[in-house]
Amino acid sequence: MTRLYNDPKQFADEALTGMVLAHPGHVQRVHGGVVRATCSPRGSVSVVIGGGSGHYPAFAGWVGPGLAHGAACGNVFASPSASQVCSVVRAADNGGGVLLTYGNYAGDVLHFGQAAERLRAEGADVRTLAVSDDVASNTPENHADRRGVTGDLVVFKVAGAAAERGDDLDTVERLARRANERTRSLGVAFNGCTLPGAGEPLFSVPAGEMSVGLGVHGEPGVRDVPMGTAAEVADLLVDGVLAEEPERGHDGYAGRAVVILNGLGTVKSEELYVVYGRVAQRLEEAGITPVLPEVGELMSSLDMAGLSLTLTFLDPELEELWCAPVDTIAYRRGAVQQHGRREVTADVAAADPIPEASAQSRELAQTITDVLAVLRETAVAAEPELGRLDAIAGDGDHGQGMSYGTTGAWRAAAAALARGAGARTLLVRAGEAWSEAAGGTSGALWGGALSAVGAALSDDAPAGSADIVRAVEHGGQAILRLGGAEPGDKTMVDALVPFTTVLSERFASGEPLPRAWTRAAEAASHAARATAEIPARRGRSRVLGQKSVGTPDPGATSFALLMSAVAESGLLEN
Amino acid sequence: MTRLYNDPKQFADEALTGMVLAHPGHVQRVHGGVVRATCSPRGSVSVVIGGGSGHYPAFAGWVGPGLAHGAACGNVFASPSASQVCSVVRAADNGGGVLLTYGNYAGDVLHFGQAAERLRAEGADVRTLAVSDDVASNTPENHADRRGVTGDLVVFKVAGAAAERGDDLDTVERLARRANERTRSLGVAFNGCTLPGAGEPLFSVPAGEMSVGLGVHGEPGVRDVPMGTAAEVADLLVDGVLAEEPERGHDGYAGRAVVILNGLGTVKSEELYVVYGRVAQRLEEAGITPVLPEVGELMSSLDMAGLSLTLTFLDPELEELWCAPVDTIAYRRGAVQQHGRREVTADVAAADPIPEASAQSRELAQTITDVLAVLRETAVAAEPELGRLDAIAGDGDHGQGMSYGTTGAWRAAAAALARGAGARTLLVRAGEAWSEAAGGTSGALWGGALSAVGAALSDDAPAGSADIVRAVEHGGQAILRLGGAEPGDKTMVDALVPFTTVLSERFASGEPLPRAWTRAAEAASHAARATAEIPARRGRSRVLGQKSVGTPDPGATSFALLMSAVAESGLLEN
CATH class of the missing domain: 3.40.50.10440 (Dihydroxyacetone kinase; domain 1)
Known part of the structure; x- marks a missing residue:
């Protein structure tokens, strides 16, 4: 030991x-x-x-x-x-x-x-x-x-x-x-x-x-x-x-x-x-x-x-x-060739300037920071339940990972906001912080998604509802690309795909963003519950997939939970 | 494990x-x-x-x-x-x-x-x-x-x-x-x-x-x-x-x-x-x-x-x-200076010639080999009892060590005898083999004693009773010098010192060697039994000395046992 x-x-x-x-x-x-x-x-x-x-x-x-x-x-x-x-x-x-x-x-x-x-x-x-x-x-x-x-x-x-x-x-x-x-x-x-x-x-x-x-x-x-x-x-x-x-x-x-x-x-x-x-x-x-x-x-x-x-x-x-x-x-x-000492004088990673941003983009960045605060509050409250779900067929750390990740992302966003960051920079930083704070696979996927959403926005141009929907689609694609999972694999993708599909369809058919989002979140919640019928894939855990039948996937559950919280926050009205 | x-x-x-x-x-x-x-x-x-x-x-x-x-x-x-x-x-x-x-x-x-x-x-x-x-x-x-x-x-x-x-x-x-x-x-x-x-x-x-x-x-x-x-x-x-x-x-x-x-x-x-x-x-x-x-x-x-x-x-x-x-x-x-390969062509240790010996010394070597056979027989028979004594306050391997040591010594002696060794060479070889076969402290002491007895004899000159007593005294001194123990420390020295003292005194006062040896062995046996009253010294074992009170020292016991067996063998009459 x-x-x-x-x-x-x-x-x-x-x-x-x-x-x-x-x-x-x-x-x-x-x-x-x-x-x-x-x-x-x-x-x-x-x-x-x-x-x-x-x-x-x-x-x-x-x-x-x-x-x-x-x-x-x-x-x-x-x-x-x-x-x-x-x-x-x-x-x-x-x-x-x-x-x-x-x-x-x-x-x-x-x-x-x-x-x-x-x-x-x-x-x-x-x-x-x-x-x-x-x-x-x-x-x-x-x-x-x-x-x-x-x-x-x-x-x-x-x-x-x-x-x-x-x-x-x-x-x-x-x-x-x-x-x-x-x-x-x-x-x-x-x-x-x-x-x-x-x-x-x-x-x-x-x-x-x-x-x-x-x-x-x-x-x-x-x-x-x-x-x-x-x-x-x-x-x-x-x-x-x-x-x-x-x-x-x-x-x-x-x-x-x-x-x-x-x-x-x-x-x-x-x-x-x-x-x-x-x-x-x-x-x-x-x-x-x-x-x-x-x-x-x-x-x-x-x-x-x-x-x-x-x-x-x-x-x-x-x-x-x-x-x-x-x-x-x-x-x-053996004998290596000798070289002189190299001093890494400053922390290269820390020397990361905040690009200039327009007032409109900074305003959007403020709203995004508020959304991240909601995500954090939701994830922290759901930590025990998510941990319980994950312990059935995983290593039980999903609740903690989501809690750490949302906290890290929100803190990084608040810090970037204080330094004058626009929406793009703020989201990229928040995504990096989520990955780093959460660790593990779900941290990488959420962090990658946030950074991808940010990359689809701008620090200058104003963003309308259509820009936001397009950015969220980018985030979803990042998860699919980075994670390599497909619907039916009992992962967060089982909730993600219905969410982005419904969001895009409803918004394209003329519904305003808040209402489209609410419908999309409902679809995600429904799909997350349905993952209970799927056995988990063999992963790092020694516990095999069949044990998880009857329990919904924790990643899909947390995804649906956070999207619903955003819908209910009223922040999409801004 | x-x-x-x-x-x-x-x-x-x-x-x-x-x-x-x-x-x-x-x-x-x-x-x-x-x-x-x-x-x-x-x-x-x-x-x-x-x-x-x-x-x-x-x-x-x-x-x-x-x-x-x-x-x-x-x-x-x-x-x-x-x-x-x-x-x-x-x-x-x-x-x-x-x-x-x-x-x-x-x-x-x-x-x-x-x-x-x-x-x-x-x-x-x-x-x-x-x-x-x-x-x-x-x-x-x-x-x-x-x-x-x-x-x-x-x-x-x-x-x-x-x-x-x-x-x-x-x-x-x-x-x-x-x-x-x-x-x-x-x-x-x-x-x-x-x-x-x-x-x-x-x-x-x-x-x-x-x-x-x-x-x-x-x-x-x-x-x-x-x-x-x-x-x-x-x-x-x-x-x-x-x-x-x-x-x-x-x-x-x-x-x-x-x-x-x-x-x-x-x-x-x-x-x-x-x-x-x-x-x-x-x-x-x-x-x-x-x-x-x-x-x-x-x-x-x-x-x-x-x-x-x-x-x-x-x-x-x-x-x-x-x-x-x-x-x-x-x-x-760092970089060491390079040297060429060194081949140790033959086993240097094995290339160990047997010096020439006189017929008389070879005859004594035959008797010594017979004595070693008696020691081996005695130690093998006593192995369980010695192991039991040693387990009280030691690691329980004394019986095995004595059994391995006497066997190794007897075999080395027989091999040296077959190659024409005299008394001196035969005993030195037997002592080395005892140490090597037995391992541990008692193996080193017995091996060192045998080698010292051998070193006091010759491969040429004949050896009378007086030479043998003197050689045994040398062996005893080797044990005292190598082991560093004193009487009362609950070691084989508690039996060794009475043995050599009685042997020397009786022989000096005119008794023939076989009778003097018998008296000396009796004194050693008495002294070995008396070690039961002494607590053991702290050694390698985690078991402390007091546990051993009531049990005689295994080293003193085996020493007395072997000396008595030699007395009873009749080989000293030769």
């Missing part, structure tokens, strides 16, 4: 602070994460990695010459927000473009994706790559849809080494993609991990059994089998990973491979080495030569009991990059 | 095999442990470290340029035997003398001490240093008698860096001693560790409490207190270590210190960094600058839950050595 903490809410933040204090020669703190303490050549590519905390040495432990230029660090097991990612990228940027790379999880894909869109809008050349090495999470045909585990290290290392030797962004991206395509991992777990301050493990495995392919946040595995000897565990992992070995002699693969045997938390180094002895024997029998193998904690999951095996089937170029020197807190090899 | 193993008895050996397979560029296997895979300059000092297994990265993880030249690796939590240490030293020797350094534990002190004596007899310049940094285990005045914990790393690093830059043995030893004198550690534990294959933890701490100063093998701590926050734990550790901070401005100390925050097994890196944040703040308030601090698992104890703080109060020379480049499996920094 996790025993040492002060305020559990501050755990990830305090851990990062301690890490920076202990290793000032390697990293420095910026809003949203860390960047290298040393310079990189101007015009070179920056590799920015990141993800949730609780996976040390991922991700801040891998920042330094030969590896990443920065790491965006979220809360425990939660993606960093888009604005945290943007902040780290701005501080890590060397002018040669940016590769954002992270494990393939819904929250990370959303937030890093949002950040990439925002940075591109600022003129930066930004590419994204979600690492997807875990063979247990999808079929070989859908390798790119697998989740990312310890393969992160290989992909990040290849990208970092390519950037270090001066490759351009196209090349860095191409090599990182190739590394991801050739990397396979499989893990087994013996028990779950405990979040700081929690009395119970987040998930568990029956005593005497091991769960093959269980995800590092408790995502369901492939099967549970009786606990094996070290050699049996080794055989299981080797068999699973070698099942996807490419053909020798093709694409430069000649039987040479990166081999990583990773401990997830409470499996000790001695145990890993006992397992490795058998892994090495099996690989030798298969004619595979390990290239600078690693055995230890390289991607952990707090105090989870388990281990995973990763192989990257090398070609000569990938091998050169894997073997290149590196100097980070948690991973060092 | 320790979950991954094949045969628990082979755990330490298999872990070491796996480590060597994973890191062939760093270490190579030799009998008894590992040595560097790379060359060192001829004539340079060799630093050989070691201790029990289960403390990764200690000890094999610290072998490489800038640190140790070899590591002798015992079984889990058990010292390597003297012959294992000798084997590693012979393979690691560069001709410039050897510093043997290890944590200050009875078994390690005994076995490394024996090894040093044996290597010196072969003409090598060998120094020993037992690291003693744990403030909880003794008073400041008795710093050299404290046990060694994470301070090992600092002392080994200083010695290794000094050897690497070409310092001579006097200088390497002096600097290592200075590092040890200026190093202080304190730990807290939240729970014990589980040996491979064991169903229960080796020791435990009540839930919700933490034990301040508990040793890494469960040696009793200073006090138990309620579990604290991360900051409270940090304060407790900082206060404990800073209580012995030397005066600034003296002996080159100017407020600069090595700082190591070490996790013992299941405390995760994120927790350690949260604690480190407060440690850094407290040190800053105290005006102390951490120099390249380390946070992580640097000296573990299987899956023990706990952490420790180590400070070394630096002077400029120690600081230079601490910061010097190093390249080992588990600890790397």
Whole structure:
């Protein structure tokens, strides 16, 4: 269990602070994460990695010459927000473009994706790559849809080494993609991990059994089998990973491979080495030569009991990059080229000017701030009920997420309003703040939607009802695009689509905005209640979808609730 | 708990095999442990470290340029035997003398001490240093008698860096001693560790409490207190270590210190960094600058839950050595000078010729082998009863240790006899084998005694009764010297001293050897029974001495038993 903490809410933040204090020669703190303490050549590519905390040495432990230029660090097991990612990228940027790379999880894909869109809008050349090495999470045909585990290290290392030797962004991206395509991992777990301050493990495995392919946040595995000897565990992992070995002699693969045997938390180094002895024997029998193998904690999951095996089937170029020197807190090899210290003098992210706005746009911004206050009041009041709904088939944090998100958005809006922001800027800021305050997938979707609504408005031109309806349609499309869910998937989309459809149709047929909105909110409420009949999709939770039949989706419910509150507030009359 | 193993008895050996397979560029296997895979300059000092297994990265993880030249690796939590240490030293020797350094534990002190004596007899310049940094285990005045914990790393690093830059043995030893004198550690534990294959933890701490100063093998701590926050734990550790901070401005100390925050097994890196944040703040308030601090698992104890703080109060020379480049499996920094690969072609230890012996000495060797067979038969038969006695206040392994030790000694004697060994060589070999097979303190004492008896005999000259009595006296003195116990301490010495006293007196007064031996054995048996009235000394076990009142000491009991069996065998008539 996790025993040492002060305020559990501050755990990830305090851990990062301690890490920076202990290793000032390697990293420095910026809003949203860390960047290298040393310079990189101007015009070179920056590799920015990141993800949730609780996976040390991922991700801040891998920042330094030969590896990443920065790491965006979220809360425990939660993606960093888009604005945290943007902040780290701005501080890590060397002018040669940016590769954002992270494990393939819904929250990370959303937030890093949002950040990439925002940075591109600022003129930066930004590419994204979600690492997807875990063979247990999808079929070989859908390798790119697998989740990312310890393969992160290989992909990040290849990208970092390519950037270090001066490759351009196209090349860095191409090599990182190739590394991801050739990397396979499989893990087994013996028990779950405990979040700081929690009395119970987040998930568990029956005593005497091991769960093959269980995800590092408790995502369901492939099967549970009786606990094996070290050699049996080794055989299981080797068999699973070698099942996807490419053909020798093709694409430069000649039987040479990166081999990583990773401990997830409470499996000790001695145990890993006992397992490795058998892994090495099996690989030798298969004619595979390990290239600078690693055995230890390289991607952990707090105090989870388990281990995973990763192989990257090398070609000569990938091998050169894997073997290149590196100097980070948690991973060092050979002699890196020395660079001088780089001081990030001001918080780049904080230096965010408010553009000039017209009086009309500022007036609309005032109304929007009032609407956000209503959303906040509604979400805070509904927090216990939403939490209860979410606990049936999720992790029970939806109420808290909505409460935090609306509060953050309203505060950011009020602050922007005080600095003279127009409607567009105010909504973009409020959206960023929602994502950051709420964390998780729903935070990213709501935040993205608010920012999209803002982007469809202006800081100058006045906005009539038609502009507002069009902006709301933009927000809805952002949710569909970012979330990737479809109606019937038991998500907020089941309430969103009826809402925007009815709103657009009614407004187009001549109803005034307030009345159209009320009808749309009614349709959303009806649709949200109807989600009770749908089983939930398998997600991060170990609880499977069928458990949720009879309970409406919390995301659809909260969406309908907030839209109804806006209708009832009378603010749409303005 | 320790979950991954094949045969628990082979755990330490298999872990070491796996480590060597994973890191062939760093270490190579030799009998008894590992040595560097790379060359060192001829004539340079060799630093050989070691201790029990289960403390990764200690000890094999610290072998490489800038640190140790070899590591002798015992079984889990058990010292390597003297012959294992000798084997590693012979393979690691560069001709410039050897510093043997290890944590200050009875078994390690005994076995490394024996090894040093044996290597010196072969003409090598060998120094020993037992690291003693744990403030909880003794008073400041008795710093050299404290046990060694994470301070090992600092002392080994200083010695290794000094050897690497070409310092001579006097200088390497002096600097290592200075590092040890200026190093202080304190730990807290939240729970014990589980040996491979064991169903229960080796020791435990009540839930919700933490034990301040508990040793890494469960040696009793200073006090138990309620579990604290991360900051409270940090304060407790900082206060404990800073209580012995030397005066600034003296002996080159100017407020600069090595700082190591070490996790013992299941405390995760994120927790350690949260604690480190407060440690850094407290040190800053105290005006102390951490120099390249380390946070992580640097000296573990299987899956023990706990952490420790180590400070070394630096002077400029120690600081230079601490910061010097190093390249080992588990600890790397900067760019080390590259050396070519060194192949240890044959097992140096195995190449151990049997000196020529006279027919008379070979005849005596035959009788001694018969005596060892009797000892073995007796120890094997008494194993359950000795184990039962030992379980009252010890760890219950005395019966097994005696059984393994006598078996190993008898087998080695029989093998040496077959190769034509005389009495001296046969007994020295039998003693080495006893230590190695038995492990633990009693193994070292019995092994050392047999070797000392052998050293007092000859491979050439015939031995009369008087020679045999004198040789046995030598053996007794070796036990007193190596063990450091006195009569009344409830150890085998309580039976040994009456035995040798009566044997010498009776023989001097004219009784023939068989009769004198019988009287001496009777005196030993009487004395062994009398130890029931004495409480045991606090040892490695958490069970305190008073529990043992009413039970005779197992070491004294087994000693008396074996001496009586020899008397009854009739072999002394030859």
